[in-house]
Every structure is written in structure tokens, then in C-alpha cells.
Amino acid sequence: MFGAMLGEAxxxxxxxxxxxxxxxxxxxxxxxxxxxxxxxGQGAQESxxxxxxxxxxxxxxxxxGSRTASGARLGGGNAASLTVQDGxxxxxxxxxxxxxxxxxxxxxxxFGANNWxxxxxxxxxxxxxxxxxxxxxxxxxxDSDIRSATRVALIGRTVVDNLFGDTDPVGxxxxxxxxxxxxxxxxxxxxxxxxxxxxxxxxxxxLTSAQRKLFGAQFPDSVRMLMVQGESPEAMAMAENGMTxxxxxxxxxxxxxxxxxxxxxxxxxxxxxxxxxxxxxLLLGAIASVSLLVGGIGIMNIMLVSVTERTREIGIRMAxxxxxxxxxxxxxxxxxxxxxxxxxxxxxxxxxxxxxxxxLTGAAVVISSNxxxxxxxxxxxxxxxxxxxxxxxxxxxxPIEALRYQ
Amino acid sequence: xxxxxxxxxxxxxxxxxxxxxxxxxxxxxxxxxxGEYVAIMGPSGSGKSTFMNILGCxxxxxxxxxxxxxxxxxxxxxxxxxxxxxxxxxxxxxxxxLLTRSNLLDNIALPLVYAGTDKKVRHERARVLLEKxxxxxxxxxxxxxxxxxxxxRIAIARALINRPRLILADEPTGxxxxxTSEDIMRLFAELNEEGITIIxxxxxxxxxxxxxxxxxxxxxxxxxxxxxxxxxxxxxxETA
Numbered sequence: 157m158f159g160a161m162l163g164e165a166x167x168x169x170x171x172x173x174x175x176x177x178x179x180x181x182x183x184x185x186x187x188x189x190x191x192x193x194x195x196x197g198q199g200a201q202e203s204x205x206x207x208x209x210x211x212x213x214x215x216x217x218x219x220x221g222s223r224t225a226s227g228a229r230l231g232g233g234n235a236a237s238l239t240v241q242d243g244x245x246x247x248x249x250x251x252x253x254x255x256x257x258x259x260x261x262x263x264x265x266x267f268g269a270n271n272w273x274x275x276x277x278x279x280x281x282x283x284x285x286x287x288x289x290x291x292x293x294x295x296x297x298x299d300s301d302i303r304s305a306t307r308v309a310l311i312g313r314t315v316v317d318n319l320f321g322d323t324d325p326v327g328x329x330x331x332x333x334x335x336x337x338x339x340x341x342x343x344x345x346x347x348x349x350x351x352x353x354x355x356x357x358x359x360x361x362x363l364t365s366a367q368r369k370l371f372g373a374q375f376p377d378s379v380r381m382l383m384v385q386g387e388s389p390e391a392m393a394m395a396e397n398g399m400t401x402x403x404x405x406x407x408x409x410x411x412x413x414x415x416x417x418x419x420x421x422x423x424x425x426x427x428x429x430x431x432x433x434x435x436x437x438l439l440l441g442a443i444a445s446v447s448l449l450v451g452g453i454g455i456m457n458i459m460l461v462s463v464t465e466r467t468r469e470i471g472i473r474m475a476x477x478x479x480x481x482x483x484x485x486x487x488x489x490x491x492x493x494x495x496x497x498x499x500x501x502x503x504x505x506x507x508x509x510x511x512x513x514x515x516l517t518g519a520a521v522v523i524s525s526n527x528x529x530x531x532x533x534x535x536x537x538x539x540x541x542x543x544x545x546x547x548x549x550x551x552x553x554x555p556i557e558a559l560r561y562q
Numbered sequence: 563x564x565x566x567x568x569x570x571x572x573x574x575x576x577x578x579x580x581x582x583x584x585x586x587x588x589x590x591x592x593x594x595x596x597g598e599y600v601a602i603m604g605p606s607g608s609g610k611s612t613f614m615n616i617l618g619c620x621x622x623x624x625x626x627x628x629x630x631x632x633x634x635x636x637x638x639x640x641x642x643x644x645x646x647x648x649x650x651x652x653x654x655x656x657x658x659x660l661l662t663r664s665n666l667l668d669n670i671a672l673p674l675v676y677a678g679t680d681k682k683v684r685h686e687r688a689r690v691l692l693e694k695x696x697x698x699x700x701x702x703x704x705x706x707x708x709x710x711x712x713x714x715r716i717a718i719a720r721a722l723i724n725r726p727r728l729i730l731a732d733e734p735t736g737x738x739x740x741x742t743s744e745d746i747m748r749l750f751a752e753l754n755e756e757g758i759t760i761i762x763x764x765x766x767x768x769x770x771x772x773x774x775x776x777x778x779x780x781x782x783x784x785x786x787x788x789x790x791x792x793x794x795x796x797x798x799x800e801t802a
Contacts, residue, residue, distance in 0.1 A: 160675045160684075167663050472659045475620060476720065477648020477676040479641050556620045559659070 161482075165490040168462070169497075176494060179458040182451030183498025183538070184505060187531050189444035191506025194527040196513060197437020199520035204433050208426040210346050210355070212287040214253075214386035215423055218246075218399065220379070221416035236378040237416040240363070242406055243382045249398040251391035256283035257363055257379040261371045265359065266331040267319040274315050275358050276332060278366020279383075286385045294326040294341030297362050305364035309337040313345040313356035335369045337361060392421060445534075451498065452538035459491050459546035470550050471558030484551040491543025492536060499535030503528060565632075567728060567759050568594040568617060573626035575612055575782075586612045587623070588782040594761065596727065599754040601770035601790070602763045604779030611732060613779065614763050618653055618730045619643045631727070648676050652721025656733035658713040660705040660720075667692060667701040670719045677724055691719040695749065711742030718749060722758075729753060731762040735769055747772045 169176045220238035243257040259278045264271055277283070281296055297308045309330065316325050325339045346355040361370070363379070386395045396419055403417055463470070470483055507528075510521040573590040576583035586609045594600055604610045615621035616628060619635060628635045631650060638646070647653070660669045671688035679687075692698050695715035697708070705713055714734060721729055731750070735743035751772060754760050764770050771790060778786035 159681060171663055468659075469661060472661065473672070473676075474644070475618070475647060475653050475655075475659070476673045477644050477724075479644040479676070481641075482644075482676055556615050559620070559655075 161486055161489055162493075164486060165493050168490055169493060175458060179454055179494055180498035180501065182454035183448070183495050183535060184451075184502040186444070186448030186451040187499045187502025187535055188506035188509060189447050190441060190531050190534075191503055191523070191527060192509045192513070193440035193444040194437065194531075195506070195510035195521040195523045196519065197433070197440050198522035198524060198527070199514075200433040201430065201437060202522050203520045204426075204430045207349070208423070208430065209288065211349065211422060211426060212289075212385065213423065214389055214392060215286065215421075216384040216386065216392075216396065216399070217420045217422060218242075218382040218384060218403070219418040219420070220381070221414075221418065236375050237407060238379055238382060239375075240377045240379060242403060243379070245402055245406060246382065246384060246399055249395060249402060251387050251395035251398060253385045253387050254282045254286050255385075256280050256286045256383045258283065258381040258383055259363060259366055259371060259379045260381070261366075263333045263370060265315065265319065267325075267328065270319045270321075272315060272318040274312075276366060276370060277358055277360045278363040278370070279360060280363055283360065283383065286383050289346065290344045291341040292344045293324075294339070297340055301362045302364050305362060305368050307335060307337045307365055307369065308340045308362065310341045310343055310360040311339055312343045312358045314354055315357060315359055316342055332359065332361070333370055337365075386423075389423070392423065396421065448534060448538060452495070452542040455491055455494055455539065456542035456546060458494075459487060459543055460549070462490075463487060463546045463550040466550075467553065467558050467561040470553055471555055471561065474553070474555035475559060480551040483553075484547045487547035487550050488540065488543045491547065492539035495535045495539030495543075496532075499532055502535075503531060506531075565595070566593040566629075567596040567631055568592070568761075569627075569629040570617075571627045571629075573613075573616065573628060574624050575609070575616065575621070576624045583624075586782055587616075589626070590782075590784055592777065592784060592787065594759065596759050597754075597757055599750075599760045599772075599774045600762070601773035601776045602761060602779065603765060603767075603770050603776060605765060608779040609782040610763050610779045614730055614732050614761070617761065618651055619646050644676070648673055649724050650726055650728060652718075652724070652726040652729045654714070654717050654721050654729065654731035654734045656736040658705070658710070658717045658737075660713055660716060662705055665702045665704055666697060666708070666716050669705065669716055670723055673720060673724050687723055688719075691722055692716075694722075695719045709742075711738050711745060714738060714742075714746055715749070718746070718753075722753070726758070728759045728761070731760070733763055733765075735764070735766070743769065 218238065220236065240257050243255040246252055247255045256279050261276055262273060263276050264273050280302055281298055284290070284296060291310065292313075294310075296310060297306070301308055309332070311319075311325060311330075319325070319330065320328070325342060328339050329336050330339060331337070343356070343358075343360070349355050367376075384395070384399065386392045399419060400415070404415065407416055409416065473483060507523055510523055513519060514521045570590055570592045573587055574585065575587040576585050578584075590609075590613065602610045602614065612621065616623050617630075619630070619638075622636075630646065633646075635643070635646075661672065664672070667685065667688045670691055671684040674684040674687065689698070689701065692701055695718060697712055697715060700708065705716065708716075714737075718729075718734075729750070734750075735746055738746065747769060750760055750762065760773075762769070762773060770776055774790050776786065776788060776790050777784055
């Protein structure tokens, strides 16, 4: 029974090929637009997510407060208020996973005949975990290097390229501000940060070595910045409150005194970028969906014409024993076939278009099976929804009037 | 003869018009037994086609009772009516009413689709009937490739496929020449020999002469009902 109906629907579609194709075109354009927009939108989301992951997840930075020297306010991070001990205390807080004290500056680096100005980060071994940074080559320094302020360094990809060229840097000695440092390892490439800085143009050395041999410190153990990693996105608010009260307490600030430090939630900034792309892709999807709707209306229009044209055929079928249900099924099946066929072609075009966009512009595209399944389900639903009224109109015809129809 | 396959009592049918209800059938009473071969005659507008549509469960009477095969038709819902049109009745139309996009075999087999028969059986039975109506060589031809007489044969084969007990033919030879008409009438006679009840609407006396009973309509009433040999002359009918 169903096989016969499928055959009939196929025949009916083939009877007027151009019209069937034009009807399908609405669905084709709609589905391919949805698939293409979703692929581009999800691609954008994916690349933002990658940048966030590269930065490290659930991150805070705690900056020392500003200092005023000779009437000039020097900006955040210059006061000597933040210490390594503050960092150790924060590690104990609930909701905090790890803390890395950071002191940084710029320096000229020399290897052999080459030299290069880059940023130097003095920190503890936890820093690599907090930033979700791994080594490509060699190994990291340890806590004992911190204690004895050994002159060892981990260097970023860009520094390797500029100082070493093809030479293997591990084990070689470079000079940072004239002080010799042995290269222990090479950092994995991290690419650009969200604001476009080259994260690979950097050298990481033990905190103590940086303070004693490179930049000096106003007081022993004072740092410019603490990088703090929260346990989870949910624990971020709790960790922030805990840090604020702990630091106020440790810095002996009275009620009414201003904080002598700044806490920045890096994840929040990144998440707002993610939110923007999510909104964008939703918007694109919504606009594309409108064309699906228009395609559906096109199907309904043609089905109504088809029912009127085939009134006599409906009468014949009823006269030889077709039930209302049979007529209904026949026209509904036809509508669904048109929309599903349109959907299939649209899927191919959409996916092809997305790959083409990727090829031509290099923009990331993600074709998820989820998006494909959704587009398919929507197409079938559109077929049923917009096919229903014409099919019911056909099924409700009076057989004798349908037979008399010229 | 056995119990009546059709019994119609006080049947009336009004058409709604702008000027109010217009009566087409007025208190029609008739009873037809299984195995009969009846010709329904009358000038156009006499109500014979309307009567035929009601017999075929395509139209509903305004009042009166129609009992088909012991079932009062008024009590059946649309699905049951569809089943009767499918299983009990075979319809043959003046205009053949074949599906133009389907080939001959599929046209004949179409009622079996609605009876839920599977494809293999459908084709077997359609092939047998195609042979029977003398077109066994052209199963894949389309209706527009054959003559009117051949199309009507296909329509008859379609009417027969569910082995109905009753064939209703509305002016089956109206669009055919006299030679072809004779062939078709011979086919009906054969079917009647096999025990199928046949009711045929016509306004041609020589076509009606094949039937064994003639019922004549005039202005919505039956004015004559007698075995074919006692058919009245045209003048007699008009004065009746």
C-alpha cells in the first residue's frame, strides 16, 4: 500500500518537472542557507573557544595596586603590595585550583650573533598548568630552581625562530640582559591571544631568577601580578569574593579604604566574546530559517494548485474506493517528498558552500551532524505542516462534485 | 430469484438552488434482485444519473431509504461507504475516467491498492482481467495511446478487479460508436451470465434492449418498469 503510494507520489512529481523543481527550490535555498549559516556561525564559535582554551580556563589575574611617585600615578601593578606569600595564601582558598605569581618585563636576548627583544615572565612551575601550556621539547624547571634562583629558561616559538633558526635550542646558553641562562625547554606554540598579541614571543624563567638577576624587586618577594585559576566556572564568583576579603585582611585595609590590588576575571571577557559569536550565529540561523518558511509556503501554494487541478482524479479515486485517509496520505506524502528531496539537495549545496567559504576565506566552518539533523527534521516538519491543509482539502471533497469537475 | 441486492423506498433527492430546493427524484421505489440486468432509461434531466449516483454511494438522498445488500446505506460512515465502492460495487463511467498518468495495468489494479492487496497479487489479477477484456498485449500502454472502446474495456476491467456483486454503468457507450458499443454490451452480457448484477443507464433504446429489465424515469419518477420484451414505444413513454 505504502509502496504504491510512494510510486504515485513520484509519478505526480515527475508529471510536471519544472514546477516540482521550482517548488523544491524554496526548500533548497532555505536548507542550504540554514546549513551554511550554522556552519559559519559554529566555526566562529569554535575559533573563539580555541582562543579561550589557549589562554587557560577559569582565569583571574590579581594586579598590585598603583603607586604614586612624585605626583605621577604609575598605574596598576606598580605598588609593592602584592607578595608571593599572598599567592600562597590564595592557594588555600576554596574554589581556587592553582596560583602562579608573575613578574614580567622586557629584555634584549642574545644567542650567538643574533639578538631579539622579547618579554620575560618570571614565575613558578604552576604557571604552565594555569595557562594550559605544554612543552614541545625539553623539560620545565622545578621548585628547587625557584629556591636556588637558577638561570634556566623556557622559550617560545617566536624567540626560537629569531634567535636559533634551525639550531636545536635545548641545552644552549642564551644571554638575557647579559646574564647567561640555559635553555631547558621549548614551549608549544599558542598563537595569537584574543587581543592579537603574539603569545609565543616570550621567555619564561624562574620567578626568583627574574627578580634577582633581571629586573630586581622593590622588596624581596613582591610581585606585580598573580595568575589564579579557579576550580570551575561556577566557583569563579566565590573565589573572587574569597580573594578580595583575604587580600584586604592580609594588607590590613580598614573598612572604607580602597583596595590596593585589582582582580580581573579573564574568562568573563572571553565569554563575552563567545556570547557575541553565539548571538551572531543564532541571528544568521534565524534569518536563514525565514527562507525555509518561505519555501514551505511555496510548497503549500503548489499543493493547493495541484489539488484543484487533480480534482477529477480525486473523484475517480474516491469512486473506486479510496477513503479520505488514502487521499490525505497521498497528497501529504507528495508534499513531504518534495520538501525532503529539496532538503537533501539543500544539504549538499549548504555543505559544499561551507567548504567553499572555508577554502576561499580560510574562515573556520563546522558542519555538525546536529545541524544537519535539525535541517532535515525541519524540512520534514515543513512538508507535513504546509502539506496538511491542501491534503485535507483534497480528502474532504465530495466525490460526486469532484467527478463532475471539468 | 434471491433476496433483493438493492431496495429503494420513497427515495427523494432535492438539489439546493438559488430559488430554493429543486426536486430531482420524487418518491422512487424499486427493488433489484441479485443477478438481474437492468437498463435505466429516460431523457436527460429525468433524474436517472442522480439515481445512479445514489445507488453507487457517491451521493446521498434527501429522504427515503436505500438498502444495499441488507445494509441501510444512511447508517454507514464515509470509510464504510468507501469500502462498499471498493468491494461491492464496480463503477463504469461515460467518460471512462482512467488515470491518465498511469499505465493500463496500474489503472486496472488501482482499486486493489485501496483494498490493501499486495503488489504481486495486484499485478497478477490485473493481468488476468487485461486478457479478459482483450488487451493482454498492452499492459504498459498509457490510456491516451488506445481507442475509446479500448479505454472503456480497461474501465470495465478496473470495475471488475475486486470481484464486485454489482456493476453500475452510467452511459457506458455514450462516447463510443455503434460497433464498439455492441462489443461493450456483449461484455456486459457475459458478465451478467457469470452472475454479476448489472445496472446500466442509457438513453438509447437499442442499448437498453440488451437488458432483461427496463426502468424508465421521467421527471424524477419511475414511469415504467417491465421485462425488456415489453418495452414501450417512445410515444407511449412520453404520454405516460
